[in-house]
Amino acid sequence: MQFGAVQAQDSNPSINNYAVLSKNIKQLKPIILTARELAKEDGDSYGDFIVIICGSTVQDIPNNRAFKELLAEAQNNHIAIYACGLSLEKFKINIEELPSNLKITENGILFGFQLAKKGFITLTI
Numbered sequence: 001m002q003f004g005a006v007q008a009q010d011s012n013p014s015i016n017n018y019a020v021l022s023k024n025i026k027q028l029k030p031i032i033l034t035a036r037e038l039a040k041e042d043g044d045s046y047g048d049f050i051v052i053i054c055g056s057t058v059q060d061i062p063n064n065r066a067f068k069e070l071l072a073e074a075q076n077n078h079i080a081i082y083a084c085g086l087s088l089e090k091f092k093i094n095i096e097e098l099p100s101n102l103k104i105t106e107n108g109i110l111f112g113f114q115l116a117k118k119g120f121i122t123l124t125i
Helices: 025-045 055-060 065-076 085-090 108-117
Strands: 016-022 046-053 079-084 103-105 121-124
Touching: 016 025, 016 108, 025 046, 025 065, 025 079, 046 055, 046 108, 055 079, 055 085, 065 079, 079 085, 079 108, 085 103, 085 108, 108 121
Parallel strands: 016 046, 016 121, 046 079, 079 103
Antiparallel strands: none
16 A cells, blocks of 8 residues: 655646546546546657545445456556545545555545646546
């Protein structure tokens, strides 16, 4: 398990960086498909793609085989997946039950704003 914030690229107008704040882990598959299409479309202009999972859906992560498979697929496509630490705490999720390759950010909403300030194209779904 990784904690902290990503070392995202600073704002560069020639690079498209993306961030999605999601309140439903079932959206992860369409997000991955979208990231793939944007990578093709952007070519050399494609930068970072980050997904932040917040809210009650964090309860669906522990011991979820389908999520683990999607997490691996996301990582194979250079998509960073983060869980919101505040949400994990609120819903009393034992971090020991989370996939070891899932990153955690202390505050998912703050992280999203920080990425937006760095020039990321952001979407909340």
